[in-house]
Amino acid sequence: MEKMGRNAIVGQSGGPTAVINSSLVGVFQAAKSRGAQHVYGMRYGVKGLLEEQVVDLSDTLRDNLDIEILKRTPASYLGSCRYKLPVPAEDPALYEKLFGILKKLDVGYFFYIGGNDSMDTISKLSDYACMTGSDIKFMGVPKTIDNDLMNTDHTPGYGSAAKYIGAIMKEITRDSLVYGTRNVTIVEVMGRNAGWLTGAAALAKAEDCEGVDMICLPEVAFDIDHFIERLDVLQRAKAGVVIAVSEGVRVHDGRYVCELTEELGPVDAFGHKTLTGAARFLANKAVRELGCKARAIELSTLQRCSSHMASRVDITEAFQVGGAAAKAAFEGHSGEMVGLRRLSNDPYQCTTELHDIHTIANFEKKVPGEWITPDGVGVTQEFLAYMRPLIQAELTPIYVDGLPRHIYIK
Amino acid sequence: MEKMGRNAIVGQSGGPTAVINSSLVGVFQAAKSRGAQHVYGMRYGVKGLLEEQVVDLSDTLRDNLDIEILKRTPASYLGSCRYKLPVPAEDPALYEKLFGILKKLDVGYFFYIGGNDSMDTISKLSDYACMTGSDIKFMGVPKTIDNDLMNTDHTPGYGSAAKYIGAIMKEITRDSLVYGTRNVTIVEVMGRNAGWLTGAAALAKAEDCEGVDMICLPEVAFDIDHFIERLDVLQRAKAGVVIAVSEGVRVHDGRYVCELTEELGPVDAFGHKTLTGAARFLANKAVRELGCKARAIELSTLQRCSSHMASRVDITEAFQVGGAAAKAAFEGHSGEMVGLRRLSNDPYQCTTELHDIHTIANFEKKVPGEWITPDGVGVTQEFLAYMRPLIQAELTPIYVDGLPRHIYIK
Structure with missing residues (x-):
């Protein structure tokens, strides 16, 4: 067996979150304090690593203020990629190249911060290391706003996105009630297959806020006629109806609601289908069928980069x-992912534990059916009790000249 | 002349802002301390007043904590309306009714917080009071995120919206550069006729942020071919192009870009025109003509209710x-609006002054041509120096259970 490398390398992969850089800091500082001579960062994940795009984090993070600002910087400091490694048998040269680069950098510890695809990468690399007798340790660090990873109570990134969604839904609710006249706001939330983020809209309801009126998760088959019927009752009964809808809601035959625009909605002059999003589709439909005032708001990328x-x-x-x-x-350890295990809700206590990477990669965790109300358009107290500890407290931005300060690699 | 009423009444009108409730608190506390027995609030502006929908603010704001939370609550606490008073000659009965209600409430002081239309209301009511010998004092209090009121250096509400836009543009910029691959983000900002808000996107550029690549104000005639040409150059030269575009950009013949969807963009199956917004139209166009990845983000109402x-x-x-x-x-005083007068930029000093309401109502202030760069897609240092003092410092939300606390009339 080769002599163990003395350095560590860390990459970020998949979509960004508001806190993925905190995990980077966690790896960096712990590896340093355990004696890593260099902690390298892959630019743009494994894809960049294959092009030897690497930085030494001690060069780019000069002091503790940089570290504090990095914790408050959204998106992936190192850059990211959406790149699925082939299996070794398909492309052995790629693995040889990658391990050659790691050897050149004298890397003994490899960390990858990401979601499902990233855990798949760790799984393949650690398997390959096993097969080839490499001593490099491969560890997965979870992140995703979608909260759909297995074997972790929740994923880092989810709590901040949920807090943002809860706060914005409160602001939108206040705004929607300004004129006291009938109007409908349909807010589209990310999460194509799992409703964890859309469910966070329920956090808005409190003694200082009326809360949202319907929550449509992708776990529930979406019935458009039913939706319009319910909406009609709501908009007759109250001013300012607010609805949260997942970008991934699908009708009974499995088609996404946003795909239905082909039938009912816009087709451009060249005949191209223009995907308009579920919320926009439903708002247009409400205007047309109920004659009410309706608008769509897409939280879009704002919900995954709201570090403030x-x-x-x-x-x-x-x-x-x-x-x-x-x-x-x-x-x-190698070939494992760090998971979060909740010990109790009140007081909230949570610890870390290790899981075999093969039990995680490529599975998606959805919202349990029993956490969705029987009418299919709301969430239960259990879901709320699960979310609430994750949105607590703040890390105030460091404001410079009126705006939150960030850091990036120049 | 009748005996002067002892009470004050205050209303909010037009679109909400993040700080319109601070002006309400300002009127409430100053009127109280000057001896007003009751300070009434009109629900839903003059429209609600005509239906005698009135609250006593001392009943709804019980203590100083309520006041502090009200300052941090977005949208109009009292509710608002979009209602243009007819001239007295058109509907004398309406004026008689309104003044009758004020008499019943023993009102001597009438305050209206709003934009252009609200100042028009103050203008008409104070003129009517003059003509009929009423002693009630009518005062206008400016607000609008659009910053398009005359005779005030800027309007309350603008600074917070500008701060939000600057902060969000920084976050979007970080997010757009995550993959290091070519992509275009077009962000649509409010302000149909004036580019004050869109110009705030320029605030994102700083030593910790690359800033946005084009800023398209409604003051500049929009040339779509030019735009696509410029965009092509940009997207070939760099990853993550970010563009801010006003919802109100218009082509040379005066049509809004978002109206062009009729020609080029979506028409629904029933032949209805579906307005898609300028950013969406331009993103679709970029995808089609340049073959690049492009997305549209509409800041929508989030930019006017971001009290956090x-x-x-x-x-x-x-x-x-x-x-x-x-x-x-x-x-x-009566028939006047309070304006803000900037005394100096460095240090920033600003004071209030009074203006005859007739010099304000129904005029729109636009971004001066000399504050727009000669290429028409950027703003000058003068514009930045104008904006920067207005976004300084924060009023941290009061977080309860993880979310910013608000107050509303139950």
């Missing part, structure tokens, strides 16, 4: 899973 | 104009 509204619990846990991954790797 | 990102300078000035209006009315 990050949850402190989330940032802290993101940091912890990074640190726990480094600790485990330096203790000899 | 309010500017402290803005909140403070909103409070001041409310207080100054009350002071002026109690000193005998």
